[in-house]
Amino acid sequence: MATIELRHVSKRYGQVVAVQDLSLTCLDGEFFCLLGPSGCGKSSTMRMVAGLETVSAGDVLMDGRRVNDVPPRDRDIAMVFENYALYPHLSVYDNIAMPLHARRLSSAEVDRRVREAAAILSIEELLPRGIKNLSGGQKQRVGIGRAIVREPQLFIMDEPISHLEARLRTDMRTELKRLHTRLAVTTLYVTHDQLEAVALADRIAVLNLGVLQQVGPPAELFDRPANDFVAGFIGSPPMNLIPISAATVEGDALVLVGSQFNVSLPRLGARLRERLTGGPYTLGVRPIDVGLRGVSPESTTRGEIVLRERLGDHDRFIVDCHGETILAEAPPSAPGAAGETIGLVFPPERVHLFDRATGRNLAFVQDAAPSAA
Amino acid sequence: MTAQELILDEAPGTALEHPWTPAETVRRPTTRRFLGVGATYVAAFAYIVFCLGPILFMVLASLKTDVDIFDPDKLFNFQAISANYEEVLTGNTGAAQAAGSYMGASTGPKALLASAVVTGASTIFALVFGAAAAYGLARYRFKGNRDLAFFILSTRMAPPIAFVVPMYLLFKALNLLDTYFVLIVVYTGMNLSFVVWLLRGFFLEIPIELEESALLDGYGRLEVFRRIALPLAKPGIIAAGIFSAIFAWNEFLFAAILTADNVRTLPVAITGFSTSMGIRWGAFMATAAVAILPIFILTIVLQRQLVRGLTFGAVK
Numbered sequence: 001m002a003t004i005e006l007r008h009v010s011k012r013y014g015q016v017v018a019v020q021d022l023s024l025t026c027l028d029g030e031f032f033c034l035l036g037p038s039g040c041g042k043s044s045t046m047r048m049v050a051g052l053e054t055v056s057a058g059d060v061l062m063d064g065r066r067v068n069d070v071p072p073r074d075r076d077i078a079m080v081f082e083n084y085a086l087y088p089h090l091s092v093y094d095n096i097a098m099p100l101h102a103r104r105l106s107s108a109e110v111d112r113r114v115r116e117a118a119a120i121l122s123i124e125e126l127l128p129r130g131i132k133n134l135s136g137g138q139k140q141r142v143g144i145g146r147a148i149v150r151e152p153q154l155f156i157m158d159e160p161i162s163h164l165e166a167r168l169r170t171d172m173r174t175e176l177k178r179l180h181t182r183l184a185v186t187t188l189y190v191t192h193d194q195l196e197a198v199a200l201a202d203r204i205a206v207l208n209l210g211v212l213q214q215v216g217p218p219a220e221l222f223d224r225p226a227n228d229f230v231a232g233f234i235g236s237p238p239m240n241l242i243p244i245s246a247a248t249v250e251g252d253a254l255v256l257v258g259s260q261f262n263v264s265l266p267r268l269g270a271r272l273r274e275r276l277t278g279g280p281y282t283l284g285v286r287p288i289d290v291g292l293r294g295v296s297p298e299s300t301t302r303g304e305i306v307l308r309e310r311l312g313d314h315d316r317f318i319v320d321c322h323g324e325t326i327l328a329e330a331p332p333s334a335p336g337a338a339g340e341t342i343g344l345v346f347p348p349e350r351v352h353l354f355d356r357a358t359g360r361n362l363a364f365v366q367d368a369a370p371s372a373a
Numbered sequence: 374m375t376a377q378e379l380i381l382d383e384a385p386g387t388a389l390e391h392p393w394t395p396a397e398t399v400r401r402p403t404t405r406r407f408l409g410v411g412a413t414y415v416a417a418f419a420y421i422v423f424c425l426g427p428i429l430f431m432v433l434a435s436l437k438t439d440v441d442i443f444d445p446d447k448l449f450n451f452q453a454i455s456a457n458y459e460e461v462l463t464g465n466t467g468a469a470q471a472a473g474s475y476m477g478a479s480t481g482p483k484a485l486l487a488s489a490v491v492t493g494a495s496t497i498f499a500l501v502f503g504a505a506a507a508y509g510l511a512r513y514r515f516k517g518n519r520d521l522a523f524f525i526l527s528t529r530m531a532p533p534i535a536f537v538v539p540m541y542l543l544f545k546a547l548n549l550l551d552t553y554f555v556l557i558v559v560y561t562g563m564n565l566s567f568v569v570w571l572l573r574g575f576f577l578e579i580p581i582e583l584e585e586s587a588l589l590d591g592y593g594r595l596e597v598f599r600r601i602a603l604p605l606a607k608p609g610i611i612a613a614g615i616f617s618a619i620f621a622w623n624e625f626l627f628a629a630i631l632t633a634d635n636v637r638t639l640p641v642a643i644t645g646f647s648t649s650m651g652i653r654w655g656a657f658m659a660t661a662a663v664a665i666l667p668i669f670i671l672t673i674v675l676q677r678q679l680v681r682g683l684t685f686g687a688v689k
Contacts, residue, residue: 052588052589071588072585072589077589079585079589081582081585082582085583086583087601098587150590
């Protein structure tokens with residue numbers, strides 16, 4: 001097992017910068033997720049760690065040793081590929097045994113370890129078969145088997161379950177987590193699916209356009225997103241992002257001036273007074289945090305319920321607030337039906353205020369240091 | 374009459390109301406299809422006769438004496454002899470000498486050996502160098518990669534006859550005329566472009582992840598080439614090998630010019646039966662039949678791989 005460290009790593013393809021000045025550390029035994037939309041540089045980063053791509057600038061370290069120029073075969077990394085990358089001309093058994101043959105182990109030892117890995121993944125009965133007729137889920141189990149059979153320093157998993165159908169994906173996700181708990185090998189997991197990342201990772205690094213946005217445990221990214229990108233990317237349904245043209249402090253309250261309506265947030269004024277940039281801003285609030293109240297004098301923000309969806313354990317409200325669509329989630333017992341006017345409450349401690357120009361979250365500025373490793 | 378019967382009864386009635394009854398609409402395409410299938414078979418049979426007819430005549434003639442060959446009554450009804458094949462395969466010209474038709478030595482066994490050596494060696498070299506070059510072109514990014522690939526293809530664009538004189542002078546200067554070496558070099562060179570282009574396509578089709586996976590599994594580049602790329606490109610290698618072999622086995626022009634008595638391949642040897650004393654049809658046909666056989670067997674045995682190789686599809 002190993003610690004992986006990236007120090008000011010960049011990757012350029014000609015004029016295109018795929019990864020820019022990336023620094024992060026993946027701790028020993030950690031399940032670490034690289035998360036971002038396609039083209040964010042997560043794959044390039046992963047490939048540089050694996051040694052499949054050269055590093056344009058900066059250093060990649062494994063256990064403190066610089067490995068920039070170490071060929072992939074000597075890095076002791078096992079990788080699970082998105083498209084499985086099984087050897088089509090070999091049987092399941094030989095696919096799993098390939099990394100062991102490379103190490104010139106005795107055939108008895110190879111046999112013991114292949115069967116052990118197959119047992120962990122319950123694919124023993126597949127061993128003699130060819131890989132052509134396996135299902136997607138079986139193929140990926142074989143792929144994982146080939147990775148775990150080596151007992152490597154590091155697992156790299158490149159979107160390993162994104163080609164599987166929805167139900168199987170959930171099962172495999174659970175299994176991957178169980179496997180990691182059992183083997184405790186440092187794992188670098190690359191995905192574009194925030195749900196997968198949140199469910200699996202000890203820590204997540206969110207990347208966008210080659211730049212690291214934030215690193216932290218899932219709960220931290222969820223509760224204290226460093227910027228509007230992270231806020232919009234993590235969480236389902238996504239956070240409401242409402243344009244705000246100006247913000248003023250009145251007493252200890254913060255008054256936000258939107259295009260159509262104003263919001264007054266008690267207590268926030270004192271906290272944010274020093275950090276206001278002059279605007280414009282984006283107000284962020286998660287659907288689950290939007291409070292729905294009956295209309296009363298003190299409910300300053302009002303909206304009309306356009307749609308109320310019953311989702312079983314909770315209901316989803318689509319509210320038209322002076323032309324701004326706001327999503328809210330509330331228990332089935334909450335009042336309000338389509339067509340009715342309702343009061344909206346934004347709890348000050350759950351509200352995010354992003355500077356529109358920089359995207360930075362002014363409400364939680366203490367955590368908003370994007371390049372902190 | 375129940376409702377169900379009523380519906381059943383109605384069917385023929387409605388059919389009669391329309392000029393295109395169900396029966397007719399079925400029959401007419403059937404007749405046409407029958408004619409179509411029949412025509413296809415007739416055409417295919419005619420084509421087979423056209424292609425295989427001469428080969429049948431060749432085989433029949435190779436089993437006859439030179440006198441019987443020209444007797445129309447003995448086209449199929451003749452006394453088969455093995456003397457022609459004996460001459461080709463063992464070099465025994467006793468029968469011809471006894472008949473007084475030929476006094477020289479047989480060129481057959483020597484030509485068979487020459488063709489086998491030249492074809493075998495040039496095919497193996499073309500595959501070894503071609504596969505390595507194709508893999509390099511497919512997998513390594515370097516400046517001028519595409520230009521180099523195109524250059525290799527362009528070596529095939531000029532007619533080979535344009536190179537005959539320069540090559541003759543070149544190999545004469547090197548004192549290599551009439552050796553196995555000269556034909557092996559020329560045939561390897563001429564086959565390389567085809568082998569490289571065919572195999573480059575195959576290597577490009579192998580998902581790069583397969584090789585990356587093997588690299589991470591602990592294999593070096595050469596091992597990845599040997600254990601992953603080569604086995605997956607097998608259909609292409611077989612197709613390239615067959616085509617190289619056919620080319621080298623059949624090649625006449627360069628063999629006729631660059632070699633003489635010392636190394637005489639089958640195509641050149643066959644022309645030797647047309648002598649100043651006349652054409653020795655029996656031995657001529659027997660030699661030609663022997664020349665066809667290896668390619669015939671090779672193609673039949675490797676038929677399936679050949680088709681896969683030429684329709685591509687290294688990895689499904």
